Amino acid sequence: MYIPRQRAYLLGRHRHIADIPTDHPSCSKQHAVFQYRLVEYIGPDGKTGQKVKPYIIDPGSGNGTFLNNQCIEPQRYYELKEKDVLKFGFSIREYVLLLESSDASEVDQKEEEEEEEEWTWQ
Incomplete structure (x- = not known):
């Protein structure tokens, strides 16, 4: 899923207001x-x-948001890096953050790049 740079995206179960449904x-x-x-x-x-x-940021969800298998604290921002893995609640679906230029076959080869690029979910 391509995520262009708009200010924010709401993730959630409420399909009428969530930008990215979970x-x-x-x-x-x-x-x-x-x-x-x-x-x-x-x-x-x-x-x-x-x-x-x-x-x-998790605004206070009932079952937590997980960044790289660690539950994040509610109401605190966490910087995301390429190939970070997000999970929401008890869902087994994982969201991997990739740069648009990333090669999915090289997910295990993490490289730090300082260029500003677009991000995608995989």
Whole structure:
């Protein structure tokens, strides 16, 4: 699923308002929010700049949001990195975050890239 850079996406069971539906009964109607945020960073040369990065927040779902098999704290933003795995509630469906340029056959070969690119779910 291609995720263009709009400000935020609501994930949840409520199909009339969720941008990305999570149909499992253990998922809340408004389960989590995927958001692009502009953050400051310090480069290796010490210069500062701004960059858009993806984040996930669980607003207080009933059965939790899992990032790389760890339950995240509600109402706290977590920065997402390429090939992070998200799960919602007790669903066994996994969402893997990939750069648009990623080769799915190389999922185990993680490379850090500083380029701004579009993100996809797989």
